[in-house]
Amino acid sequence: MSEEILVNVTPRETRVALLENGVLQEVMIERSNSRGLVGNLYKGRVSRVLPGMQAAFIDIGLDRTAFLHASDIARSAHTESETPSASPANIRDLVQEGREILVQVLKDPLGTKGARLTTHISIPSRYLVYLPGGTGVGLSTRIENELERARLQGALSQFMESESPGGYIVRTAGEDASVDALRADMLFLSRLWESISVSSAQAKPGDLIHEDLPLPVRILRDMMSQGVEQVRVDFEATFQRMKDFAEHFIPELSPRVQHYTGRRPIFDLYGVDDEINRALERRVNLKSGGYLIIDQTEAMTTVDVNTGGFVGSRNLEETALKTNLEAARAIARQLRLRNLGGIIIIDFIDMDDEEHKRLVLTALERALAQDPAKNQVCEVSALGLVEMTRKRTRESLEHVLCEACPTCEGRGSLKTAETVCFDVFREILREAGQYEVQELLVIASQPVVDVLLDEESASLAEVEEMVGKPIRLQVETQYSQEQFDVVPT
Structure with missing residues (x-):
């Protein structure tokens, strides 16, 4: 199976498309004003503890407070040095209101929900994931060869020092990685965690401590593998940044990162925009x-x-x-x-x-x-x-x-013009019963007025007779089919 990655950059938006055998499989979009938060580390403050939900709301400086469940709290969160226990614990024993805490975003805010957090910190690199609060060496389940699993386990175990707490997970990309490459990743992650620890100690609640890589570089770290035949980038500055990252961390795959200079938009070349619209x-x-x-x-x-x-x-x-x-x-x-x-x-x-x-x-x-x-x-x-x-x-x-349709407000349907006519009749009776009026003016959309003058003209005459006042109709082109006003004059 051949894979290609396309990177399309426009001002303030980057789109990445993953194709397998020429068929679009995945699309990722990142906009500069709404970058994803997953993987970011924040210095938070506990704003509310909810024993009934076994959870707490954490202020991390966003518009909405984030959600932290008891199952996502390391037992030794104040030191972040012990292996989390699987036994249940009361949320009040784990966090207290007003307390400062280092948290990582598990899920972006979705709809009306705030971000989902954890104190089980994990920091990824090209081949490894470092777990400051973990122990030992874990392996991706996608690495199936037993000999390779044993090699990786042994390679990492010999470098892990007892005085340097934490655990590691070998990512799928780590399969067949050299011992030197694994060692370099371990040193990089160790230095990065030391920097994060210093920044966290000095930070104020709501501060961003560590931000994950931008999308174009992140896809090289997370998705680049031997199966990816080429990565085509249509913006030179982004290409250069990706090329530098590839040469530093995955030099053997660096030649596959290419700058697309064609006049035709790269997504048009592969029909990606049409696929997105169909999706x-x-x-x-x-x-x-x-x-x-x-x-x-x-x-x-x-x-x-x-x-x-x-x-x-x-x-x-x-x-x-x-x-x-x-x-x-x-x-x-x-x-x-x-x-x-x-x-x-x-x-x-x-x-x-x-x-x-x-x-x-x-x-x-x-x-x-x-x-x-x-x-x-x-x-x-x-x-x-x-x-x-x-x-x-x-x-x-x-x-x-997308956003919800302002006309139907996300329902996906509208009242028929006939239904709106009967709403109009009820409103006329309501207005006539409450006010002394000389005349009633009905303002509605063209389809509704057309029905009132045609199919429901007899009903309109009957209502006019019931209220004993003349009813005048007026078309408002800006109104949706469901909108209308009955104005007493």
Whole structure:
């Protein structure tokens, strides 16, 4: 599988696209006025402790206080030198209101929720993750070769000194890394943590202690691997910064970072913008003629699978199986592309054959295995639904690029002109009963006025007779279909 990374830079916005075999799989967007916070370290102050929720709200200098759950607090958070215990503890025993605390952002603010925090600090480098409050050496589960796992375990263990507390995790990128490269990463992380510790001691509550790398450099650290054939960057200054980082930390892959100088926009060249626009739509068409309907809500995301124009060639069960198998692969890609997380409910086409259900579930799990975000799939429920979760650390693509429609306020539907007419009639009766008026002026949108003068003209005459006052209509072109005013004159 060949991978390419495209970096598109415009003033105050950077977009990164990951393509696998020429197909867009993931999009990341960072704007200078709303950079992600995940990985940042802050000096916080406990503003409220909530025993009922086993959590605390922490002021870290943002618009909304951040959320810290008891399970995300190291038992020795005041020293950050012991291994966190798994046994439950009361939040009041861990933090007190007014206390200063060093915290790291786990999840960006999402919707109306503040950022999610932890005191289990982790600092990543190219090959390693340093855990100041941890012990020993851990390995990425994606490193499967047992001989390589043993080599890495031994290489790091021989460098770890008992007087230097902390633990390390070898990242997936660390597979086949040389001993010298691992040692260099350990020294870099050790010096970085010393600097953070000094800054933290001197900082005031609300101060940013350490900020993660900007998106273009971060993707080199986190996503660059032997499988990535090239990284194409369309802005020279960003290219130079990425090139310098690559030459310093991943020199063997540095030649793959290239400056794109073509006249045609790089995302147009690969059709990325068209894919992004399609990812903002509810409907996803399948090659067979079937389609998906994806709805994102506050509580969960739902995916409905439909056969559409696909009628198959044998029977209904065979048609359902083929559509569901294709849908399983498409769903895995869409979840990653749209960055959908939390609870996800998938309504596959009903199947009676248990073996067919198992095949679809296996296809979904296999497709999700390529997703770097942690996910968990449950069995098919009694209602024929597949429940799953996908870890969410940042806003979805829709929430980054879109806002609720000001006309329908996010409902996705509008009252019909006929419904608004009856709202108008009720308001006329209400106004006429409260005030002494000579005339009533109805101000509404063109579609509503058209219905009042046509289909509902008899109803309007009846209302006029009921109130005993003349009713005049006026079109307001700036009004949405649901907006109207009844003005007594």
